[in-house]
Structures are given as C-alpha cells and as structure tokens.
Amino acid sequence: MKDLLAVEHLSRDEIERILDRAESFAEVGRRDIKKVPTLRGRTILNLFYEASTRTLSSFEIAAKRLSADVHSIKAAGSAVDKGESLKDTVATLSAYDPAAIVIRSPHAGAAEMVSRWTEASVINAGDGKHEHPSQALLDLYTLRAGVGSLEGKRIWIVGDVLHSRVARSCLLAFNAMGAEVTLAGPPTLIPRGIEALGVDVAYDLDRLGEADVVYTLRMQMERMSESYVPSLREYAMRYQIDSRRLGPRQLLMHPGPVNRGVELAPEVIDSAQSLITTQVESGLVVRMAILYEVLAGQDRPSVRAAAEPVTDPPTIGQPA
C-alpha cells in the first residue's frame, strides 16, 4: 500500500492489518521510552491547508514516536500565500525527497491529485467533503476494543452527514466490517440517494434505541447562515444526544471537536458510555500504524541505494 487516500479503496484485510499493527504500537505507548527507531532518517511532511489541532498533532506525534523527522507546513505564512499552485508546492516538497506527505485540503480529491504528482507516500488527512480515512480507521480501532467484531452491529451516524467527510469514511468503514449503518439527521443534511451505498436513513431519532453505537457529527455553526437548519436551538431539540435519548447500553462517539450543548449534551460527553477520549488516544497509534503501512513496503531508488558502503563526515567538535 503506497498511499492511504480513501476508505473506499481498502479491503477488509488491509483494514485489519492496519488495526493489528496499531495494537502493537499501543504496547509501545505503554513503555517509558515511547519511541521506536522505525522511521529514523525519514522525513514526513504535513501539508495542512485547513486549521487542525487534533489531526495535525496526532500525525506529528505519531511520526516523532517512529523517530522520523517531521516538518509541518500550514497554509498561512507559506508560499501558498503568494499564490503558488498545489502542483508546484508538491513539486517543491517532493524535491526534498520526503518518505510521506500528509495532506489536508478543503478540496475533495486533493490527496489523490497529490499522489499523482509525487513519489512520496501520500496520506489523506481530510479532503473537502470527500474522505478522512485515518479518522474512520481510528474509529474502527476504538470500536474493536469497545465491542469486538462489528459484524451485525447497528451504528447510527447522527447529524450533518451532507458536509461530513468523517461520515462518508465512517459509513464505508463500518459497512466494510459488516455493521448495519443508519444515517440520521434533518432532510436538508442527508444527501439524496445515499441509500445506494447500503445504508438506512432516518429523519428523526424515534428508533435510536435500536443502535449499539451512536456516532454523532460536529454541527458546523456556519450551516445556520446557509439555511440548512433553522436554528441551533431547533437542531439541538430534535437531534441532540442527551441522557434522555442515549440508552444505558449504547456507546457514544464523536470525531471532535465537540460543540457542547449543540450535537451533544454535556452530561453524555463525559459519561462512562462515551468513547470520545478513547477515539483521540486511538488516533495516535492508528496513525503510527498508517505511516508504517504505507512506508514499510516502500522500495524507492533511495532505499535500494542504502546498501552502498558510506563514510560520514565527522561530528563537529566530537572526539573521533
């Protein structure tokens, strides 16, 4: 696997290999020295055209725990400001011969385009409304620890499905692992014809009690001004998950950051049923596993050249 662009392209076997690998990295996280030399001397570039705390932090820390050199570029303050095209930026960055480029972009398809322009492995960290595969994989990892096999499990994804790359990657991932997925939310926020992907649709939460897992989505504040929902208060009244709606044996998930009091009531966020913090924890080991997966098989010219005998210049000021 050279790139990780979309859940759509992943087989169940590939998914399970990544989750197994993540488990082995979880063991590293329990050590005192939480670091392995796996990617020593490799450069990982994070190219983020959208603000991000958790995804960027998680990829950065994951890369450092694999001993890679990490270099992150945020759109603001970069040549992007000077109007450089994505293609030219990728050509520039590829000239530094990175092992992988992790890209987040507001444009659907950006990661795939980048993969055509570079020999580096490309990891999609979110491309517009298209996909966010590392999020779906960390959710699978979280669920495997929480409920075991997803075969026949019922998962409701609740909220703004229309604009959510997380929803798209998750429904594909949950489906691939044998779960039965229902999408729930206001009709304005559920794409027409999405049933074709093998999911159910619900416009209210009356049957939410069926769900084993309730996966809530972030409500983007700007959707109000765009008239997708009449008001946040109305949205919360009809779709907010609170202790009244959430059954005692149902598990709760959210990709974060949460809008407290909008899609989730404060009391359920920190409840025992909430896997939200576990999801973030999973993010770290799953992203280590993703980096490992796309790089382990890498057989580029530079790797083949590694067999040549080499002589280093001496360390400056070091006794020989």
Place this chain on the structure above:
Amino acid sequence: MKDLLAVEHLSRDEIERILDRAESFAEVGRRDIKKVPTLRGRTILNLFYEASTRTLSSFEIAAKRLSADVHSIKAAGSAVDKGESLKDTVATLSAYDPAAIVIRSPHAGAAEMVSRWTEASVINAGDGKHEHPSQALLDLYTLRAGVGSLEGKRIWIVGDVLHSRVARSCLLAFNAMGAEVTLAGPPTLIPRGIEALGVDVAYDLDRLGEADVVYTLRMQMERMSESYVPSLREYAMRYQIDSRRLGPRQLLMHPGPVNRGVELAPEVIDSAQSLITTQVESGLVVRMAILYEVLAGQDRPSVRAAAEPVTDPPTIGQPA
C-alpha cells in the same frame, strides 16, 4: 512535585533544589554536545494561548536539550479557533499521553484547572495576571549568581505591578528567599492592600538608592488608552530607570521584552549593571531544571510498564 503552578506553593527547599539542578544543567550548556538523554521518548506539549517568543522558545529548546519530543500548539490555527473549550483541548492532548503540558493562558487560574484535568505534569508559563513561576525562578537563579544569598537584600520592583504576573511571582519568590521587597509605581498601578503580602510600597523613586537590585516591569502600551497613566512620556519622566537614577552598585533586571525609552533608558539596558541578558540565559537552564523536577519523580502506570520485555518492529530499510 508533579506540577509547577505557582511560586506561592513552593517551599524554600524546593526552590533551592530547582536552582541547584539548573546549575548542573548550565554545565551541560558549556559542552559541545549540549544535550542529555534524560527525557528521550517523552512528549512535552506547549499549549500557548498568548503570543510569546522568549518563554516558548526557551521551553522548546530546554525540552529538546533533554531529548524530549516537543510539540507546540499556538491558539491561532488550532481547534481553539473552532470554539473548543480548554477542558476539551486538554482532554484531547492528554490522550496523547504527554509527560508534561506547558500552558500559557490569558486567564488567571488556567494552569491549575488544567492540572485537575490531566495526569500529565503541568507547568504554568503565565496565567493572566496571576503568576509566571518559571520567570521568578530564573530571576532567583540570575540573582544567586550575581549577588549570592538574597537574605536581607533590598529589591525594588518598579512599574505596572497591578497587571503583572511577573511582579506577583517575583515578590513571592524574593520574599521566600529572605529579601526585603518594595513595590514602586503610580498609585493606579499598585494594587490596594498589597502590603499584606509583606512588602513595602512607594509611589515615587526618591528612596530608590536603598535598593540592591532594581527590577523593572514592562509597561503595556495599552495601559495608556485604559487611563492608568496619563501618557508614556509622563510615566517615563517619573518612573523610567536611567543612568541618573540607577546607582553605580545597583543591579538592573527586566523580564523582557523591554520598551526602550519607556521603562528603561537605552544607556542602562546594555550597561555592566544590567542582568537582562543573563536572565534570558538563565531561562534555558532553569526550564530544563523545572522539566526535570516535575518529571523525575513521575510514577505513572506507563512508567511502571516499562519493565516489561519488549520487541520493536524493525527499522524500515535497515539491515537487521
């Protein structure tokens, strides 16, 4: 000591232990390879909600010299922009299992709140008008080298005491080490009743000649528009430290960055009596010592697990 939240909680013994430790790190700084493996495989997170050059740089470089992996998050461009609460941000970051979180916030009490929400060690890098303990410790370190014991020494803190977390942390620290502290400045900028903390107050600099050390504070430009002082020119006339006011045997300090020509006249900033550059130098070793102090005793589950035998995945492309 799990956290460093405030000078207020530190005993004289604890302070001296940190200063002694800093001295041992100063020795590392004189080596060619200015680095020790102390925190290898540990992650230090810097979470800065206010702009900072010297404090952030100093903590970053300190952590790197201890071989930690460092990850810094500035409020702008992070999920904070999406309205995530401090509590949720800390929950997210804690999920990466950092050894320590270094936090700067515009809100008094922020560091203490963070310490209640995380198992990581928390270091207060400035919380609103409350405290800035690492600054006070580096000032003590600087003074110990410059004048030896502070017992009975007279230190004047001059300027905007009211808004200064540095003033608060320093007066507590100087007091704890036996110095006699006088706070001097315009009545509008000295908190009412502060004498209760065991300090003298002066509204002019007539008796400044008594001082062994003159510790000047940064005048925030925005205080003008808030009517705390009539004008910078007037403030400078009455409280600026210049070569006329500074006696030949008095030492001069300032936490930086200096407003040249406001609280300090240019000629004294670079004079032989000025410890300002020494203060910055001290910052590095004192922050190494603080990180060491809060982490050395750390006995979290992850540390106990370190005794388990482990097998690493192979380094990619490495001969076995």
Place this chain on the structure above:
Amino acid sequence: MKDLLAVEHLSRDEIERILDRAESFAEVGRRDIKKVPTLRGRTILNLFYEASTRTLSSFEIAAKRLSADVHSIKAAGSAVDKGESLKDTVATLSAYDPAAIVIRSPHAGAAEMVSRWTEASVINAGDGKHEHPSQALLDLYTLRAGVGSLEGKRIWIVGDVLHSRVARSCLLAFNAMGAEVTLAGPPTLIPRGIEALGVDVAYDLDRLGEADVVYTLRMQMERMSESYVPSLREYAMRYQIDSRRLGPRQLLMHPGPVNRGVELAPEVIDSAQSLITTQVESGLVVRMAILYEVLAGQDRPSVRAAAEPVTDPPTIGQPA
C-alpha cells in the same frame, strides 16, 4: 568562514568548497537513513520576518538531516509583535547559545547587523533587496551538474532585476565563476548603472538566442500597482519565456515560486530543459553544506569546554 552574509564576500575557492561539500551530502540523500550526526546537540535558529515555504523548509530539513535541534521563529505571533527591536531579539536568542542563526528580513543589511550582535554563525536567507546567497549557491550547484564549468557560458537573467535579491546574488555568483551575464527586462526594472558590475543589459529579448542559460525572476504582483509595468499581460507579451522564445538547447531556471502564465508559460516549466525542480533539490544539500561550512571551523569557548569529563543526570525511568 563564520558567517554566510553575501556572495559578494565569497572567493571562488570558498564557493567551490561549498559545492564540493554539497556533493558529498547528496550522497547521504541517496541513502535510506538520510541523516548524519554532524550537528548533534547543536541548536539552529531560523528567524524569519517574511513568509517563506521553500527556503525555511529547506533550512529546517537540512538542519535535521545534520541531527541539529531546530527552532524556527516566524515574526507573526512572536515578541516582534510587541515591538521588540531586532537587536533585542537577537540578544535574547543568542542567550540560548545557538550554533547558527538563519535570518530572513525585509531589510537590506539585516543579516550583517545580526552578525555584529551575536557570537553565533549567521546565515543570510534573504535580506530585503540586497542578497540571498544560499539561492545563488544552489543555482551554481544545479548548473555545475547541468553544464559543468561556467567559464565563458552566457547566462541571461530576465525580469524584475531591480527588486530582486536573487538577481543580485546570482549575477555576482555567475560572474565569480567566469560566466558572462546579461540582465534583461523593462527599463523600469533594471537598475541604472548596473553595467559597472561587469554585466550586459538588454531591454528586449531579441538576442536571447545567445544564452546558454535563461534564468527567469519572479514578477511581484504588487509591481503593477506601483506602476513599474503597465500590466501583467503587457509584461508577459514582451518578457514571458515560452516555447517560442526558449531555444531547444537552452536551460531554464527560476528561483520559485513561479507565477504560471506571467514570467513563464506553463509548457516550459515542466519541459526537459527546465532545471526548476533540480534547483529545489539542490537547495537541501547546498544548505547542509552551508551549515557545515560555517560551523565546522567554529571554535567558541563552549567547544573548547567539551573536553572536560562530564557526568550526565540519569535518563528518567531508564534502567541504569
């Protein structure tokens, strides 16, 4: 060589030593573990007062491949925002005892000023309209690989010479290596009297066919509003390099980022004659060589102290 401030100060021998060194680092880049321990335990500070992707990334990755600790400060969000002068910032940063400070500034002469204020090695990464020596060196490196010796070769530098530090550094570098340089562009964008530096001037591209190498410059969009050129369209018509103007044996260069469709037509950017991507690749190894060159001879007190026997504090949680 303590600093690299300008091509102006470099002898041909010094230039060739850097290019030879870069070649040895190119070999490191072909290895699997693209890293040498040369600068382990040294701190490199990047102080960038202007936005930059390629130069900053390139210096950061170069320093990491030499195993240095790297700390980058961008003007926005730093104490610079609080009005701290460059001199005070340098005094602060120097207190951390960095091995080198890499500075980019909008002010001509900034790097030289910094070198007077610090004991660290100073590398000019672009100072106003003055010089950008690492760019010129990477261009020489690229050309040495592409055409061999520059002796007697004809190089045309085309575009906004007036505002370009790249043009200035390149013409000095090309001259030093024995090339014959012609500057071409609108009369408003070629400095009066520049022939004194030993170059030819052309106000049109009629004789462009003579050139062995066509080095194009970035057209700053803001020059339009400043009335240096009537319109981008008019500029492109007269000076854009396209497949009609570029002869089949001429090599094409550009320091990036390119304004596609302004100074260069899209078809020539990605043509076989274009060295643009090679220039970026060269940037990495040439900057490694520059860091090596200024630091290898460094004999500061801290280096001499390295011979002292030392005892490290133990790694926390590590078995002894």
